Amino acid sequence: MNSSYNSEYFCLLSGENPELALYELESIISSMNDLIQLERTFDSRIVNIKLKETLLQNDERSILQKLIQRATMVHCCCKLLFQVEYKNSSTNEFNELVQSFDTNNLLDLEPTTTFCVRTRRIRNPVGILTKPQITQEITNYFGAAILKRFPNKKVDLEQPEELYRVIVSKYGLWFGLHILESLRQAVRKRTARDRPFFHPSSMNPILQRTLVNLTAIKEGQWLLDPFCGTGGALLEASRLGFRSVGIEIDRRIVWGAFRNLTSDKITFPLTNLIFGDAKHLGFRFGAISAVITDPPYGTAASTKGYDLNDLLIQFFIEIKSILSPNSRLVISVPSTVNLEEEAATILNASYRKFYQYIHRSLTRKILVFSLR
Ligand SMILES: C[S@@+](CC[C@H](N)C(=O)[O-])C[C@H]1O[C@@H](n2cnc3c(N)ncnc32)[C@H](O)[C@@H]1O
Structure with a gap:
């Protein structure tokens, strides 16, 4: 891992052709003067991206915008707050992994905004994860963790100021603050x-x-x-x-x-x-x-x-x-x-x-x- 890159984000790639989606992102990144580093994760539909350490916060956002709004095979980009890989997605293992989430990861967040957590299952999760009530439990779990850390935040399911995403796949779970939506839907239209x-x-x-x-x-x-x-x-x-x-x-x-x-x-x-x-x-x-x-x-x-x-x-x-x-x-x-x-x-x-x-x-x- 290269130490001159930090600020981790993750992107959800389109399920239509993840291999092509990854190469599209790699190609765009290669045209952006080494400002971004891309890492594969244990699921081919999620990639982690890191930005050059020397970038200012505003520059970070505009660089991400350039990348995400150019790519056609990405759904969204989130600031990474937590990720785990699981082996068998049994109830015990899953509870243990999710509960290893440390609310200190939420340190930098705005303390008073309205928010909402949305959970999305990708790639036919196996075992207990196929059950809709588990999705609801995961959503509630992360919602409660945010409120525990920031009691002045308020849940707003309709028009939240902040959207948190949980992505649950066959291989692991990602939790992050939604930063950018791609233009994929608009281009598809x-x-x-x-x-x-x-x-x-x-x-x-x-x-x-x-x-x-x-x-x-x-x-x-x-x-x-x-x-x-x-x-x-x-x-x-x-x-x-x-x-x-x-x-x-x-x-x-x-x-x-x-x-x-x-x-x-x-x-x-x-x-x-x-x-x-x-x-x-x-x-x-x-x-x-x-x-x-x-x-x-x-x-x-x-x-x-x-x-x-x-x-x-x-x-x-x-x-x-x-x-x-x-x-x-x-x-x-x-x-x-x-x-x-x-x-x-x-x-x-x-x-x-x-x-x-x-x-x-x-x-x-x-x-x-x-x-x-
Ligand atoms: C498959 S179409 C391209 C479709 C294009 N991507 C689009 O979205 O409209 C191929 C085009 O190549 C043109 N073409 C055929 N032979 C050519 C040649 N030797 N030089 C330039 N164009 C040629 C055809 O007239 C046709 O319009």
Whole structure:
């Protein structure tokens, strides 16, 4: 453990794909100049995070805000007050562990606010923990501990000034003060169909935003989407404050993407749209720092007569000529496309692979290449 990091928090990751959620967080953190350190816990849906010791309290909050409001696969972030790992979740063990909670951990809290404790069970807790009355008992137990320490605090279940969360999983329990909610629900509500121009090949905004984050792009850098379609990636990049360029070969779709971008009050020239071909990019080496793309599969989106594999190989060769070492290329392809080894060789890159179920006939394979 590195002693120059303290102030522990924990984040609850989305249960949809915890492995991808963790990598999204790691990618964002790696773009934040070592201000945050992330630690896995005994449950893959919870990660502990520590902030650099030298940060002031206000800076801590704004750094956390940047992280949590950017990530798409996190639910919330809490100040860590207590965590325990259990082995068999029997009544005895559980009571013992929970009662090992030391109310001195509550030392720094505001003494007079209204508050509420909410308990959430994740990952099918086993044994006694599946019983709703246990959840209620846990909630009451932590509520009583707070009141014992701060008798002037008042419980308010409707509009509390402070929210305390207990997360009970199959492997352990976390208790903390809720600090930030992610924008996940708001991003999930946006759909590609809400835009002025829709095409059946459009990717949903939440996945587009995840892909942007996986590039580990930093402020001020340029992101490229060489098969940009209706402009979904450019919209998400712009919302996150990044500069971007999109390339699209179909004139009608370029026009549609332009309508989508202008209706979203995108500022040109921070977002650029080019009518062109991804096989001939023409950027100078190093001008682009991150590439995210969702190439045509030859079904909803046309490959313009090209075999998909040939098109992608040409594209990887082209990308290699513009991306500098340490840049990332994030690409989403159908799970049936097996090009990762060949692409890694062309790009001289290591890669990570994730699967994301979309619907019965489409599981996406998300490949993140990190250039050496
Ligand atoms: C799967 S779609 C991209 C969807 C996009 N992510 C969105 O949300 O709208 C792929 C796009 O690549 C375009 N395309 C096909 N071949 C291309 C090429 N050689 N260069 C650039 N774009 C191309 C297609 O016209 C299509 O709009």
